[in-house]
Amino acid sequence: MQVYLNNDSEATRVWNQDPGQAALVHAAACVSTVSLLLSLEQHDVSQTLLKATLDSVVEECVSFVGVDINICSEILLRHIAGLNANRAKNIIEWREKNGPFISREQLKEVKGLGPKSFQQCAGFIRFNQEYIRTFCSNQQTKLAAEGHALMAKADVQVTSEKQGKKKRNPAANIVVWPNPLDQTCIHPESYDIAKRFLTFIGGNPNDIGKPDMQQKVNAVIQKxxxxxxxxxLNTTVHTLQIIIxxxxxxxxxxFRTDFEKPDFKRSIVxxxxxxxxTVLTGKVENATLFGVFVDIGVGRSGLIPIRNITETKLSKAKKRRSLGLGPGERVEVxxxxxxxxxxxxxxxxxxVL
Incomplete structure (x- = not known):
């Protein structure tokens, strides 16, 4: 049985931009699974199995795409492997208290997130590198300014022990800088192998993703x-391929850049x-004897009457069908x-597209 959501158009719109968030739209809409379906068969669906299936879709999307740890919601964090409601809440609290995460290693500082949980979730964590670099640079500038101010007050703050006071020695604040490997799909468990591979090819971690890195990798692999x-490197081909x-x-x-672009116009919602x-693109939702219903992204499907589905608009393969169009096909209308x-x-x- 195919499950349709009442807000499927909006969810599909988001899905094209962020599958993880779109699947969450589907799951969040599931206040009552009875309201999900459009026919009487909804009463035959196991609510437990349906919820488990929706949760599975969210987890699958998160696993393929990953999440930006500094902007994702608590609800989405719950669906990352190794995390649950409490750990997701603790991550949000850490972020609010300490600012953005700079590296995957900082996840170990989160309450309740032990070695096993870190091992499971670390590979799905992503960072916006441009934002992180800007943040670290600003922090360094701020700390440098504070350091000069403290040095100017040193003579006033430092007194002898004979006067009954201790010397004041402010601890230097340390700026955490991002690990270049954190921007990749490489799991922290394989960082040591990745570093040895970089040494093997004469690569610089700061060149990750650049043409120079591609050339050095290609040269070594060809040789x-x-x-x-x-x-x-004493590793497996599979692990090395992930590192490469x-x-x-x-x-x-x-990897979604190669996917089909959104069907819907942003200005028409x-x-x-x-x-x-108005000319639009959409996707066929349902076929009936009197026509086909097409989702065009406005919250209500439009009908193409059967009289408007002529043979001249169909391919040879589709002409052999009784209706010509079926669910899932993309059309221009x-x-x-x-x-x-x-x-x-x-x-x-x-x-037909």
Missing amino acids: EGIEGAAKT DGLTQPEGFD CLEDLSIG KVLNIDIPRSRITLDLLR
Whole structure:
């Protein structure tokens, strides 16, 4: 059985930009699983299994995409491997008290997050490197200014022990600088191997994701082969391949960049934004004997009447179908009529994408 959410258009819009957040939209909408479906079969669905399935989708998205530890919500943190509600709450509290996380290693300072939890969650944590570098630079400038101020007051603050006072020796504040490996998909457990590989190829950690790093990696792999390099480093080919990917992928790499772009226009989000003649792209949700319903991102599906689905607009393969179009297919449509009081939209099929 296929599950549809009432706010599926908005969730799909977010999904194209951030699958993790989109799956969360689906799960958060699940106040009552009975309200999720559009037909009577909803009463036959196991609510426990449905919730478990939705949670599984969120966890899968988080595992593939990762989360920015400095901006993600507490609810999303709960779905990272190794974390639960209490640990997620503690991470948020640490962030509010100490400022942004600079490195994965700082996760060990969070209350309740032990070695095992760190091992499980660290690989899914991401950082906005540009923001982190700016933050650290500002902190260094601030501490330097404070240091000069303290030095100016040194003669006043330091007195002899004979006067019954202790010498005041302010502890120097240390700026935590980011670890270049933290911007990669490499797990902290493999950092030692990654560092040895960098030495092996003569690479600089600060060149991660740059063309120079790609050239050095390619040169060594062409000469030694990935199996030979793995043997030299006393690791597996699989681990070395992950390290190579992490070192050569550009900063901020996101595998979703190759995905299909959003179907919906950002300027059109509700029925009132539509006008007759507007051309949109959408996805077929359901096919009936009188036409097909298309999600165009306005919270209400539009109908392409069967009379508007002509053979000239279909490919040879689709012409053999009784209706020509099926759920999941992307189409380009034009708005023919809008009935706002009854929330009805009539569409014309322009072409199948």
